[in-house]
Amino acid sequence: xxxxxxxxxxxxxxxxxxxxxxxxxxxxxxxxxxxxxxxxxxxxxxxxxxxxxxxxxxxxxxxxxxxxxxxxxxxxxxxxxxxxxxxxxxxxxxxxxxxxxxxxxxxxxxxxxxxxxxxxxxxxxxxxxxxxxxxxxxxxxxxxxxx
Amino acid sequence: xxxxxxxxxxxxxxxxxxxxxxxxxxxxxxxxxxxxxxxxxxxxxxxxxxxxxxxxxxxxxxxxxxxxxxxxxxxxxxxxxxxxxxxxxxxxxxxxxxxxxxxxxxxxxxxxxxxxxxxxxxxxxxxxxxxxxxxxxxxxxxxxxxx
DNA sequence: TCAAACAGAACATCGTTAGTTACATGAAAC
DNA sequence: GTTTCATGTAACTAACGATGTTCTGTTTGA
Numbered sequence: 001x002x003x004x005x006x007x008x009x010x011x012x013x014x015x016x017x018x019x020x021x022x023x024x025x026x027x028x029x030x031x032x033x034x035x036x037x038x039x040x041x042x043x044x045x046x047x048x049x050x051x052x053x054x055x056x057x058x059x060x061x062x063x064x065x066x067x068x069x070x071x072x073x074x075x076x077x078x079x080x081x082x083x084x085x086x087x088x089x090x091x092x093x094x095x096x097x098x099x100x101x102x103x104x105x106x107x108x109x110x111x112x113x114x115x116x117x118x119x120x121x122x123x124x125x126x127x128x129x130x131x132x133x134x135x136x137x138x139x140x141x142x143x144x145x146x147x
Numbered sequence: 148x149x150x151x152x153x154x155x156x157x158x159x160x161x162x163x164x165x166x167x168x169x170x171x172x173x174x175x176x177x178x179x180x181x182x183x184x185x186x187x188x189x190x191x192x193x194x195x196x197x198x199x200x201x202x203x204x205x206x207x208x209x210x211x212x213x214x215x216x217x218x219x220x221x222x223x224x225x226x227x228x229x230x231x232x233x234x235x236x237x238x239x240x241x242x243x244x245x246x247x248x249x250x251x252x253x254x255x256x257x258x259x260x261x262x263x264x265x266x267x268x269x270x271x272x273x274x275x276x277x278x279x280x281x282x283x284x285x286x287x288x289x290x291x292x293x294x
Numbered sequence: 295t296c297a298a299a300c301a302g303a304a305c306a307t308c309g310t311t312a313g314t315t316a317c318a319t320g321a322a323a324c
Numbered sequence: 325g326t327t328t329c330a331t332g333t334a335a336c337t338a339a340c341g342a343t344g345t346t347c348t349g350t351t352t353g354a
Contacts, residue, residue, distance in 0.1 A: 002309050002342060003232070005239035011251040012239065019247075025299065032247075033239065036344055041300065057300045058352025074254070084342095085150070088235040088310095092152035092159065092180065099289060100166075100179075103282040104158040107221070107273055115266040122258040135250040142246060149311060149340050172330065183313055188331065190312095205321030208330045231311095 004084050006043050009033055010077055011131065013044065014053075018069060018132050023062030043081075050080035069132055075123035086116050151231050153190050156180055157224055158278065160191065161200075165216060165279055170209030190228075197227035216279055222270035233263050 013029045026037035026044070033040065044063055047053045054066045078084075090112070091105045160176045173184035173191070180187065191210055194200045201213045225231075237259070238252045 002340095003237035004235055004342065005237055006342080007236060008239040008248075008251055008255060011255075012245070012248050015247045015251065027299085032245065037300090038302090038345070039343065041302085042343090045301085055300060056352080057298085057350075059298055059354065061299045061352070063300095074258075085235050088151055088232050089154060090150035090152060092155040098159070098179070099285045100162045100282055101155075101159050103278050103285055104155055104162065106281065107278055108155060108158075111221075111266060111269040111273070114269065115262045118265055119258060119262040122261065126254055126258070131250050131254055134253065135247055138246045138250055149309095151311065153311080174330085184331090185314070185333090186312065188333090192332085202331060203321080204319075204329085204331045206323060206329055208321075210331095 003088070006046075006081050006084070007074070007078055009035075009043055010047055010081070011074070011128075013040065013063075014047075014065060014072075014077075014128055015131055015135060017053075017063060017065050018128065023056060023060065023064045025062040029063065046081050047077070050076070052076070052080060065128075068129075070127050070129035072128045073124050074126045075120055078120070078123055086119060087112055150235070153193075153228050153231070154221070154225055156182075156187075156190055157194055157228070158221070158275075160187065160210075161194075161212060161219075161224075161275055162278055162282060164200075164210060164212050165275065170203060170207065170211045172209040176210065193228050194224070197223070199223070199227060212275075215276075217274050217276035219275045220271050221273045222267055225267070225270055233266060234259055 012033055013024075016029060016032050017024045026040040029040045029044075030037040041055075044053060044055070048055055052065070052067050052072060054064050056062060056064070091108055093101060094105070096102055096105060159180055160171075163176060163179050164171045173187040176187045176191075177184040188202075191200060191202070195202055199212070199214050199219060201211050203209060203211075238255055240248060241252070243249055243252060
């Protein structure tokens with residue numbers, strides 16, 4: 001299964017942007033992510049629509065975070081990306097006539113719903129500020145190790 | 148994202164088999180599932196390797212359940228299918244050098260691991276017998292409704 | 295005016311399940 | 325023993341959606 005890594009991508013991009021003062025170009029972010037500027041624009045476009053970032057064209061243009069780091073949760077980002085399907089596994093037929101399949105679906109659906117609810121709950125508890133703080137700790141630890 | 152529906156499929160097939168006395172052919176199961184006999188053989192083959200079902204060729208051949216319904220859990224079936232990836236969402240790069248990405252990965256990975264653990268725990272609590280009982284209830288309810 | 299940057303369309307790539315076709319193999323019935 | 329019914333397996337196609345790429349606009353500031 002090919003996994004959707006857009007949430008991972010935008011988090012990575014947002015934290016790099018948080019480290020910078022001015023706007024960051026798609027080109028720069030693409031290098032950080034090891035991908036293409038067009039992919040960055042496409043993905044970040046979702047966040048722009050959600051009002052989480054802004055983009056400016058022309059000279060000195062690029063992407064800026066348009067929100068407080070502490071107020072943006074992973075859940076919001078997940079929603080901004082269109083709430084992509086979380087599970088790579090699912091029911092064969094969503095609205096089956098067969099009673100046997102209905103039993104199967106009910107059991108699986110309930111279980112998946114429970115797991116997804118937990119995932120989204122955790123997502124709503126983690127902010128960009130949390131990740132930035134975690135990065136600072138790792139950064140400091142890496143510096144200590146180097147010296 | 149294309150979802151893996153093999154667990155759903157084998158559950159559907161197994162419950163149909165549980166309703167039958169003798170062996171059930173791939174052709175019959177394929178009709179129940181609305182698919183192709185070859186797909187049935189391919190998928191059920193995993194369960195045969197795990198010792199959950201047996202298959203016989205030739206006249207009066209087909210598939211049989213080779214275990215007690217109460218002793219087979221969804222988790223075992225999931226494992227028999229090769230423990231397919233559960234999430235359609237994931238990290239962009241599993242072993243990043245970038246410290247920023249490491250922070251992102253750590254947060255996401257922890258959250259996904261927690262949700263997956265819950266899912267597998269629930270899977271290990273549900274047996275084929277549970278699903279068969281649920282089907283019986285639905286079947287009885289449908290009969291009452293019809294009369 | 296020019297160059298830097300985003301905007302967006304259009305198309306290729308890739309990985310995986312699912313679907314299909316074809317043929318071989320084995321077992322029971324006649 | 326031949327026929328028929330079934331699985332076993334290989335090989336190929338289809339579908340799907342994120343990702344990657346190319347190309348052409350369009351806006352903005354120097």
